Amino acid sequence: MSRKTKEVPHLEKFKSIDEINTDIISKMEKTKFIFITGGVISSLGKGVAGASLGALLKSKGYNVSMQKLDPYLNTDAGTMNPQQHGEVFVTDEGSETDMDLGHYERFLDVHLPPHSCFTSGYIYSEVLNKEREGRFYEGQTIQIVPHITDMIKHYILRQTYSYADFGGPDVVIVEIGGTVGDIEGQPFCEAVQELRIQLRPYQSLSIHLTFLPYLKSSGEIKTKPTQHSVKELRALGLRPEIIICRCQEEISLESKAKLSKTCGVFQDCIFTSPDVPNIYMLPEHFKNQAVVEKVCELLQMKSSKEVDIAPLAKFTNSLATLKKQVNIAVIGKYVKQVRQDTKVDKQEGSGEKKPVIYLESYKSVHEALCHAGVKNDAQVEVNYFEYDEFNQRNIKDKLSKFDGVLVPGGFGDRGMDDLIHCIKHVRESQIPFFGICLGLQLAVIEFTRNVLKIKGANSEEFDPDCRQRKENVIYLMGRWYEYRTGQMVYRDEQTQKGGTMRLGLKPCLLNPGTKAYDIYRNTFDEANSKENKVYHYPEVPLRQSVEIYRDAFSNLDEASLTKMEKEIKNKNLMTIYERHRHRYEINPDYHESLTKPSAKGNDYFIISGDAPSFSTGGETLPPHIVEIMELKHHPWHVGCQFHPEFLSRPLRPHPLFLGFIKAAIKFQKSRKN
Ligand code: GLN
Numbered sequence: 001m002s003r004k005t006k007e008v009p010h011l012e013k014f015k016s017i018d019e020i021n022t023d024i025i026s027k028m029e030k031t032k033f034i035f036i037t038g039g040v041i042s043s044l045g046k047g048v049a050g051a052s053l054g055a056l057l058k059s060k061g062y063n064v065s066m067q068k069l070d071p072y073l074n075t076d077a078g079t080m081n082p083q084q085h086g087e088v089f090v091t092d093e094g095s096e097t098d099m100d101l102g103h104y105e106r107f108l109d110v111h112l113p114p115h116s117c118f119t120s121g122y123i124y125s126e127v128l129n130k131e132r133e134g135r136f137y138e139g140q141t142i143q144i145v146p147h148i149t150d151m152i153k154h155y156i157l158r159q160t161y162s163y164a165d166f167g168g169p170d171v172v173i174v175e176i177g178g179t180v181g182d183i184e185g186q187p188f189c190e191a192v193q194e195l196r197i198q199l200r201p202y203q204s205l206s207i208h209l210t211f212l213p214y215l216k217s218s219g220e221i222k223t224k225p226t227q228h229s230v231k232e233l234r235a236l237g238l239r240p241e242i243i244i245c246r247c248q249e250e251i252s253l254e255s256k257a258k259l260s261k262t263c264g265v266f267q268d269c270i271f272t273s274p275d276v277p278n279i280y281m282l283p284e285h286f287k288n289q290a291v292v293e294k295v296c297e298l299l300q301m302k303s304s305k306e307v308d309i310a311p312l313a314k315f316t317n318s319l320a321t322l323k324k325q326v327n328i329a330v331i332g333k334y335v336k337q338v339r340q341d342t343k344v345d346k347q348e349g350s351g352e353k354k355p356v357i358y359l360e361s362y363k364s365v366h367e368a369l370c371h372a373g374v375k376n377d378a379q380v381e382v383n384y385f386e387y388d389e390f391n392q393r394n395i396k397d398k399l400s401k402f403d404g405v406l407v408p409g410g411f412g413d414r415g416m417d418d419l420i421h422c423i424k425h426v427r428e429s430q431i432p433f434f435g436i437c438l439g440l441q442l443a444v445i446e447f448t449r450n451v452l453k454i455k456g457a458n459s460e461e462f463d464p465d466c467r468q469r470k471e472n473v474i475y476l477m478g479r480w481y482e483y484r485t486g487q488m489v490y491r492d493e494q495t496q497k498g499g500t501m502r503l504g505l506k507p508c509l510l511n512p513g514t515k516a517y518d519i520y521r522n523t524f525d526e527a528n529s530k531e532n533k534v535y536h537y538p539e540v541p542l543r544q545s546v547e548i549y550r551d552a553f554s555n556l557d558e559a560s561l562t563k564m565e566k567e568i569k570n571k572n573l574m575t576i577y578e579r580h581r582h583r584y585e586i587n588p589d590y591h592e593s594l595t596k597p598s599a600k601g602n603d604y605f606i607i608s609g610d611a612p613s614f615s616t617g618g619e620t621l622p623p624h625i626v627e628i629m630e631l632k633h634h635p636w637h638v639g640c641q642f643h644p645e646f647l648s649r650p651l652r653p654h655p656l657f658l659g660f661i662k663a664a665i666k667f668q669k670s671r672k673n
């Protein structure tokens with residue numbers, strides 16, 4: 001929890017990136033590196049396999065960190081369509097990263113530090129920026145080897161170095177995205193093979209995760225694609241010491257013997273990663289095969305502590321024996337896909353390609369719902385809908401079997417009006433509603449249109465003209481205080497899109513007397529009353545947070561901090577920390593009308609939590625940012641500007657998801673009676 005990060009030694013001191021790398025390596029002698037590559041096909045579940053390995057190593061008492069290297073050319077995942085690459089996961093310090101980081105954090109129950117994910121694009125731009133600045137490369141011809149590879153090594157080491165205050169992690173698991181053989185991935189493999197030579201003996205390990213197809217016609221598992229993949233990997237200088245085979249079930253000794261001979265890997269270093277009913281069961285499979293014992297042997301790690309999967313096993317056992325079931329509709333934007341190779345739907349006679357549900361776009365939301373379900377002894381049946389599946393006529397019918405509706409984050413204007421009609425129905429029918437980021441913004445637009453009767457109310461994101469009409473109930477944040485830097489941030493329509501949102505961990509002050517406050521309070525109190533006094537985000541005072549989350553808050557100024565502390569105490573507020581990713585916000589000009597009890601007896605919003613407001617010396621305070629809002633009299637109509645899904649863990653479900661699922665169970669009961 002109390003991770004302190006550290007920047008690399010002042011760069012000017014060194015003449016080249018290689019020199020810096022050598023310096024860091026000399027300070028990181030105790031840290032072991034595990035490099036994971038993938039072969040044969042993509043979507044093998046490398047992230048889950050790596051995370052499972054990490055969780056087991058952690059249970060043996062090691063301090064484990066994880067890292068993902070993505071070979072594509074985008075600078076980060078922030079601008080990528082989730083339908084192509086899965087959800088964009090956000091870390092404490094505000095990096096927009098690959099969804100595998102979500103698996104890492106959930107399985108290991110950690111908060112990953114800066115540089116836990118980087119892409120080729122990022123590396124290339126770092127090198128080219130240095131070249132333009134005239135640093136490090138004066139007069140040299142910039143080449144993939146050594147300049148790009150040195151920079152890749154640098155960023156692998158840089159994450160490790162950020163743990164330097166407590167001697168570095170014991171193990172870093174580095175996953176190289178993509179499949180061996182991809183052109184973009186080659187510099188990464190080259191960098192890793194160079195780095196392995198620079199590290200000491202027994203300091204690194206190469207694991208290759210590969211696919212063993214099962215041929216129904218001959219009834220056998222085929223090893224040939226794996227042989228080719230390992231051959232390719234060896235040609236890149238990376239000889240795997242361990243092979244993990246992804247296949248439907250455990251493989252025979254015969255297949256292992258064959259793989260051992262043809263791939264040059266000891267037979268007892270070949271393991272399987274079989275298909276599992278739920279991903280949290282994979283660590284158990286690894287434990288049964290003693291994968292971690294082999295890893296420790298090869299890396300000469302000597303912890304006498306046994307691997308312990310008891311907590312996770314408790315979760316998976318509960319998952320398998322849940323007594324209740326709740327049906328949740330998630331209405332999103334990146335859910336359904338018609339793929340090129342989707343079969344034409346002949347059964348329904350339409351002759352059209354039927355879309356497939358693409359679950360990866362809202363991976364963390366999906367997981368968070370499942371975690372909260374287990375805690376409530378309920379199987380959460382999640383049904384995904386695309387926004388434009390709804391129209392005014394079919395809403396009631398389509399939603400009739402659901403106990404709760406969740407609208408997750410999203411961007412752009414497609415299908416928004418239909419979705420707003422949906423939210424109206426949900427509000428009026430008292431169906432539990434949970435709006436996340438865009439979901440909150442839409443709920444506020446819906447309320448403004450239908451209750452406050454401002455028909456043209458909209459977000460500047462969908463209708464830029466609504467600003468002139470003063471109907472911009474959701475507006476572009478032009479200025480906010482950035483806790484991390486202690487600086488004011490300015491934005492307008494011209495600002496470039498990549499990496500410029502309000503990102504990462506920010507504090508939020510919850511107001512007593514709200515549903516949000518109660519559910520956080522109860523969840524924290526319950527967790528803290530147990531023997532192991534931990535909750536992933538205990539109520540940390542603002543000042544203390546500067547120490548604990550140093551990546552996220554480095555520069556809160558003393559005077560405002562003291563003032564804020566007084567206010568927190570006087571109003572009995574509760575400080576929570578959540579991760580953000582948004583450009584738009586609820587317009588402060590509307591706060592009063594949204595929260596005004598109506599003479600006609602209509603429901604109204606209350607602000608459950610806001611962002612603490614700071615200014616930099618001499619500047620006026622930035623506009624008020626609402627973080628979470630709820631309808632006063634609705635059983636559960638809660639929207640938050642942040643993304644609580646990123647902080648939910650199997651054993652510590654997020655309070656807001658718990659509240660939502662509880663409300664859904666209650667609603668289901670009331671319907672049945
Ligand atoms: N598009 C909205 C914004 O930028 C919501 C973003 C989100 O849901 N993450 O504010």
